[in-house]
Amino acid sequence: MEVIVVERPEDAAPIVADAYSRLLAAKPDAVLGLATGSTPLGVYDELVRRYEAGELTFASARAFLLDEYVGLPADHPERYRAFIERVFTGRVDLRPDAVQGPDGLAEDLSAAGVAYDAAIREAGGIDLQILGIGADGHLAFNMPMSSLTSRTRLKTLTPKTRLDNARFFDDDLDQVPRHCLTQGLGTIMESRHAVMLGFGLNKAQAVRECVEGAVSARWPASVLQLHPHATVVVDAEAASQLTFREYYRTTYDGKPDWQGI
Template identity: 65%
Template sequence: MEVVIQPDAGAIATLVADEIERLLAARPDAVLGLATGSSPLAIYDELVRRHEAGRISFARARAFMLDEYVGLPDAHPERYRNVIDREIAGRVDFAPGAVQGPDGNAEDLVGACAAYEQAIADAGGVDLQILGIGTDGHIAFNEPGSSLGSRTRIKTLTSQTRLDNARFFDDDVDAVPVHCVTQGLATIMSARHLVLVATGSAKAEAVHHLVEGSVSAMWPATIMQHHPRATVLVDPAAASRLQLGDYYREVFAAKPAWQGI
């Protein structure tokens, strides 16, 4: 696992956008994994800037979303399909239908989960997966206690996750759905490169467990320690609980520029 400590969200976004630009230059038909929440927003803004400047195209790329709420109306602004369209997919040149997400309103949710898992496999898997992390260590909506071998499935959100996400629902926790459809931890681990972004002191404890703790279902993101190519990008506040913070800074400072992240 590579840990990269950067001054702020803008610097993190630049590094991640650099990596995505390199990937699409080498493989224009690459498959990206897109996350929602606050963490990736600066990345999406940077990608849009580069697209508008003619530096990057998504015309041949495909993308898969991590998760979706169950039961939100199709037109609801916080339905993740609409969030992804608003923040990135609708701002660049993805082809129609190139961005897919799990169907949280399917009549057969179990069947929809299996179909989504198959769609990712049929696309050849995800080349680069963007991730955030919850204050309780969840990635996607794999809450504490999730199976480390889990695949796309229905999950019940914890009270902490619903409280954290209430800010997107006018601070009304009762408006946050109780259930979701999410890629499983094993699904996420099948991506070829995991790129997790975290900023702010509220994420410091989760980042500490992710990077330096034991692998445990109680902190689901810790499964990333077993991934052959996982990059964790954090600002100083999110890195504040890391015992080896100075070492991570030294390692990245000594890294050849051509390696990227």
């Protein structure tokens, strides 16, 4: 696991975008794993900027989402498929039919999870998966005590998660879905490169536990310690509880430019 400490969240965007640029230059038909939420927005904006400047193209790429609400109508603006189109995929040249998410409207949700994992495998697997860490260490909707080998499946949203997300539903908790389909930790671990972002003091404990603590279902993101190519990019606040933060700074500063992340 490589840990990169930057001063501010916005400093992470060009570092992660460089990884996308290198990947797409070497493999134009790369398979991208996309996260929703506010954490990766700076990266998406930087990728859009590079696309508009003619520096990269997504025309031959494919993308898979981490998760999706269950039961929201196909035209609902808060579906994660709609969200990712607003903030990223609809702003670049990714073909609409090249972007896929879990089927939150499936009649058989268990079968939909199995089918989603199969679709990722059939696409050749995810080359670069972007992730955000939750304050409790969750990845996607794999909350604490999720199996470290879990697959795409139905999960019940916790009361806190639903309350946090109510702001997207006119602060009406009754409108917030109770369930989602999410990639499992085992699914995420099959990506070739996993990039996890964490910003702010409220993420500091989770970052410490998941980077320097024991691998444990209590802190789901700690499973990335076992990933063959995991990169963690955190700002100074999120890194504030890391024992080896100066070591991480020194080793990253000493990397040759050609190596990337």
